[in-house]
Amino acid sequence: MRTDTPQSIYLKDYTPPAWLVDTVDLHVAIHDTHAEVRATLACRRNPAGPGGALVLDGEELALQELAIDGAALAPFCYALADDRLAIASANGAPLPERLTLATRVRIAPDANTQLSGLYRSKDGYFTQCEAQGFRRITFYPDRPDVMARFTCTIEAARERFPQLLSNGNLVATGDATDGRHWARWEDPYAKPCYLFALVAAKLDVLEDRFATRSGRTVRLAVYVEPGKLDQCGHAMAALKKSMAWDERRFGLEMDLDHYMIVAVGDFNMGAMENKGLNIFNTKYVLARPDTATDADFQGIDRVVAHEYFHNWTGNRVTCRDWFQLSLKEGLTVFRDQEFGADVHSRAVTRIQEVRALRVAQFPEDAGPMAHPIRPASYAEINNFYTATVYQKGAEVVRMIHTLIGEAAFRRGMDLYFARHDGQAVTCEDFVAAMQDASGVDLAQFRRWYARAGTPHLKAEGRYDAQARRYTLTLTQSLAPTAYEKRLQEAGLAIDDGPLHIPVALGLVLPDGSDALPEKTRVLPLTQQSQTFVFDGIPAAPVASLLRGFSAPVHLDFAQGDEELAHLMAWDSDPVNRWEAGQRLATRILLAGIAAGGEGTDWIPDTFVAAVARVLDDGLRHDAALAAEALILPAEQVLAEEMAGAGKAIDPEAIHRARIALRRHLAARLRDRFEAAWAALAPTEPYSPDGPQVGRRALRNLVLGYLAESDAEYLNASVMPRLTAQCSGAGNMTDVIAALGTLANLDAPERTAALDAFHSRWQGEALVVDKWLQVQATSRLPGTAARVRELMRHAAFDIRNPNKVYALVRAFCAANPRHFHAADGEGYRLAADVITELQAMNPQVAARIARSFDRWRQVDAARQAHARAALERIRDCAGLARDVAEVVGKALE
Ligand code: 0A1
Numbered sequence: 001m002r003t004d005t006p007q008s009i010y011l012k013d014y015t016p017p018a019w020l021v022d023t024v025d026l027h028v029a030i031h032d033t034h035a036e037v038r039a040t041l042a043c044r045r046n047p048a049g050p051g052g053a054l055v056l057d058g059e060e061l062a063l064q065e066l067a068i069d070g071a072a073l074a075p076f077c078y079a080l081a082d083d084r085l086a087i088a089s090a091n092g093a094p095l096p097e098r099l100t101l102a103t104r105v106r107i108a109p110d111a112n113t114q115l116s117g118l119y120r121s122k123d124g125y126f127t128q129c130e131a132q133g134f135r136r137i138t139f140y141p142d143r144p145d146v147m148a149r150f151t152c153t154i155e156a157a158r159e160r161f162p163q164l165l166s167n168g169n170l171v172a173t174g175d176a177t178d179g180r181h182w183a184r185w186e187d188p189y190a191k192p193c194y195l196f197a198l199v200a201a202k203l204d205v206l207e208d209r210f211a212t213r214s215g216r217t218v219r220l221a222v223y224v225e226p227g228k229l230d231q232c233g234h235a236m237a238a239l240k241k242s243m244a245w246d247e248r249r250f251g252l253e254m255d256l257d258h259y260m261i262v263a264v265g266d267f268n269m270g271a272m273e274n275k276g277l278n279i280f281n282t283k284y285v286l287a288r289p290d291t292a293t294d295a296d297f298q299g300i301d302r303v304v305a306h307e308y309f310h311n312w313t314g315n316r317v318t319c320r321d322w323f324q325l326s327l328k329e330g331l332t333v334f335r336d337q338e339f340g341a342d343v344h345s346r347a348v349t350r351i352q353e354v355r356a357l358r359v360a361q362f363p364e365d366a367g368p369m370a371h372p373i374r375p376a377s378y379a380e381i382n383n384f385y386t387a388t389v390y391q392k393g394a395e396v397v398r399m400i401h402t403l404i405g406e407a408a409f410r411r412g413m414d415l416y417f418a419r420h421d422g423q424a425v426t427c428e429d430f431v432a433a434m435q436d437a438s439g440v441d442l443a444q445f446r447r448w449y450a451r452a453g454t455p456h457l458k459a460e461g462r463y464d465a466q467a468r469r470y471t472l473t474l475t476q477s478l479a480p481t482a483y484e485k486r487l488q489e490a491g492l493a494i495d496d497g498p499l500h501i502p503v504a505l506g507l508v509l510p511d512g513s514d515a516l517p518e519k520t521r522v523l524p525l526t527q528q529s530q531t532f533v534f535d536g537i538p539a540a541p542v543a544s545l546l547r548g549f550s551a552p553v554h555l556d557f558a559q560g561d562e563e564l565a566h567l568m569a570w571d572s573d574p575v576n577r578w579e580a581g582q583r584l585a586t587r588i589l590l591a592g593i594a595a596g597g598e599g600t601d602w603i604p605d606t607f608v609a610a611v612a613r614v615l616d617d618g619l620r621h622d623a624a625l626a627a628e629a630l631i632l633p634a635e636q637v638l639a640e641e642m643a644g645a646g647k648a649i650d651p652e653a654i655h656r657a658r659i660a661l662r663r664h665l666a667a668r669l670r671d672r673f674e675a676a677w678a679a680l681a682p683t684e685p686y687s688p689d690g691p692q693v694g695r696r697a698l699r700n701l702v703l704g705y706l707a708e709s710d711a712e713y714l715n716a717s718v719m720p721r722l723t724a725q726c727s728g729a730g731n732m733t734d735v736i737a738a739l740g741t742l743a744n745l746d747a748p749e750r751t752a753a754l755d756a757f758h759s760r761w762q763g764e765a766l767v768v769d770k771w772l773q774v775q776a777t778s779r780l781p782g783t784a785a786r787v788r789e790l791m792r793h794a795a796f797d798i799r800n801p802n803k804v805y806a807l808v809r810a811f812c813a814a815n816p817r818h819f820h821a822a823d824g825e826g827y828r829l830a831a832d833v834i835t836e837l838q839a840m841n842p843q844v845a846a847r848i849a850r851s852f853d854r855w856r857q858v859d860a861a862r863q864a865h866a867r868a869a870l871e872r873i874r875d876c877a878g879l880a881r882d883v884a885e886v887v888g889k890a891l892e
Pocket residue numbers: 128130131268269270271272273306307329382385843
């Protein structure tokens with residue numbers, strides 16, 4: 001069988017750099033037809049390095065000049081091949097221990113459709129250097145363990161590019177000839193080149209200040225496309241909140257006098273933490289109540305915080321190599337999660353994280369791209385900015401936090417910075433700091449960094465009334481994934497011993513109280529199977545396991561419907577109250593799926609009653625929590641349940657069963673939903689913060705259920721509310737909730753609402769993305785054809801990642817039933833996009849290709865369609881490495 005997976009590189013082959021760079025002086029001149037980059041590098045041989053030539057990376061660079069210590073280098077001294085410049089001697093003499101290397105190259109930012117390196121977006125120029133984009137700007141040893149101090153002079157036409165920005169401090173500006181000007185920036189901190197950034201553009205700026213706790217003033221600036229200043233207030237507020245939070249919680253202060261955020265409409269990812277000059281996807285900066293939803297506002301909070309927190313976890317202490325990516329990403333996600341928990345609701349934040357993990361990371365861990373948070377090998381690093389490295393990485397950091405406690409965790413962070421500030425380090429260094437600061441042995445825990453796959457945790461509990469004793473036996477297992485098999489084939493050892501799993505446990509008594517005095521006890525499971533005994537338990541408890549989702553595992557625990565209902569009602573941990581509801585709903589839905597999604601006799605009345613209780617409770621206490629509880633398990637999560645049980649995923653039956661349950665609840669609880677809708681009517685002007693976010697979420701959720709009513713009620717009573725909310729709500733949260741619901745209905749109101757929305761918002765790119773997305777995720781038949789039609793619409797641009805994500809990725813990843821259509825049309829659509837896009841933007845194409853991850857879990861007829869699509873991509877001439885890795889592994 002052909003696989004064609006590209007060459008892997010291995011962690012075990014890491015060697016320190018042969019040469020170090022102390023300083024970099026860059027001069028970037030932007031011209032109409034090209035940019036010219038002059039670089040002067042002060043290099044020195046690394047005493048701890050392996051010796052050898054001075055090797056620099058360089059991609060798509062037209063070399064104009066090359067000199068060492070001022071003398072132009074004769075061609076016999078260097079070799080330029082395979083994106084590498086290897087310098088063996090200085091005009092016949094051996095290379096000196098220290099040398100100054102000067103290069104001059106030309107690059108073509110206007111032709112850079114990959115959006116990696118220096119590229120054009122609209123009328124401006126921007127950079128993206130993580131992971132390996134700097135080599136597309138100049139020749140350089142492009143690896144994170146080479147840290148240098150940068151100065152950068154940018155020169156461009158003054159009129160078209162009034163703002164010239166780079167990292168650090170602005171140290172000089174001036175005029176050049178022909179209406180050009182220049183600005184010189186100096187970054188006082190040594191950094192790896194992936195943190196370099198520059199911007200040359202015409203932008204509006206919102207300025208502010210932040211007084212640090214040590215009394216320094218930091219100038220803050222948010223730069224946006226002209227005319228959008230009224231959309232950056234929230235991002236600025238989020239930045240100030242993040243700065244204050246990091247001082248309070250971690251004692252970490254901003255270390256620069258100037259901190260800038262620049263928003264750009266063409267960007268492959270969410271945002272980038274370049275030192276002092278973060279570059280953001282507009283999606284995570286621009287927001288106004290009428291253009292952005294509550295979720296968008298919260299997304300901005302989190303991403304602004306994330307990039308800001310990287311200043312310490314990522315920039316001051318960086319990664320030795322890209323295998324260590326989770327060192328900065330897992331830790332920084334953990335930090336932004338904690339920020340989210342502190343500034344919003346801790347319980348709701350956690351529930352949303354757990355849901356996201358199950359929808360995206362668990363399937364990844366079960367598929368062909370499974371990898372540990374620190375992979376031992378990869379072909380293309382851009383494919384490893386994954387849910388595993390980020391989200392599971394954060395779960396691993398959270399488990400350390402759970403095992404050692406907040407105080408020791410904080411000491412561990414302090415120790416980590418004391419030891420490693422200014423260094424490029426490994427995940428072991430982080431764990432060692434946590435171990436040394438806490439005194440807790442984390443040697444076994446390190447297996448979490450090396451194992452792929454989601455462990456299974458089997459629990460068995462027994463209560464002995466006479467002895468007043470509860471006994472709990474926990475057994476862990478983790479089957480090898482595609483990743484481990486590949487390692488084995490490469491002759492690499494796998495450490496498959498048991499993991500160190502923190503199992504947070506509560507014992508809930510019949511009266512709803514906690515039996516354990518400390519309510520929750522963290523059981524450190526270290527053996528394959530272990531029994532824990534609890535004495536003095538007055539009555540048979542219902543065990544609440546993995547409170548707060550204390551470990552990213554699948555739980556296998558036979559609890560009956562009444563026990564789950566008891567936890568739903570009484571568990572003192574809100575995350576596990578939610579979890580109990582999800583487990584109950586999953587069980588019911590699996591029965592419904594087994595019935596082909598037909599009928600309703602698989603829906604017990606007890607579940608309807610439990611939903612009613614949750615709703616009542618939400619009206620009295622916490623609407624946001626109730627809204628989370630009323631979201632049924634996602635189709636992707638149900639699919640994983642089927643796959644985990646060894647069955648072929650049936651996307652149709654899953655979809656039908658889920659809708660049937662929603663319709664049943666709508667019919668049975670109509671009066672209650674109506675009462676809730678009325679009770680939750682807004683009483684105050686819109687704000688994206690506070691309790692009104694939860695009330696809006698619950699009200700819109702209720703409206704969604706009401707829209708599942710029979711045609712008569714729908715048309716008479718619900719449709720008018722949906723159309724009124726689409727056209728009349730002053731905030732995007734309510735508008736998009738109604739539009740998303742309407743987009744699932746085959747009614748003339750649907751078209752009218754979509755058309756009106758488009759004509760109102762066609763000038764606002766991010767809102768147009770929402771318009772594309774609600775259509776791509778529609779349940780209606782013909783959605784794939786509509787997606788194809790929208791790809792030809794003026795609103796779509798395959799070169800803009802946000803558009804591709806809103807339309808194509810939403811269809812492939814968030815509309816499983818249409819993506820996995822039995823006739824193969826979803827797969828063909830994806831393959832068409834991937835083959836076209838891979839030559840332009842391999843990173844984005846590879847992300848879309850990940851939609852095929854679970855193709856082997858569907859039935860044979862669908863598999864045949866998926867295989868044909870994958871093989872068509874694989875056979876594409878000149879296939880980009882990014883896509884080749886994903887498709888090659890899928891076909892292995
Ligand atoms: N480090 C950024 C994410 C990021 C990664 C890669 C990029 O280009 C390939 C861009 C951004 C973060 O974690 O926010």
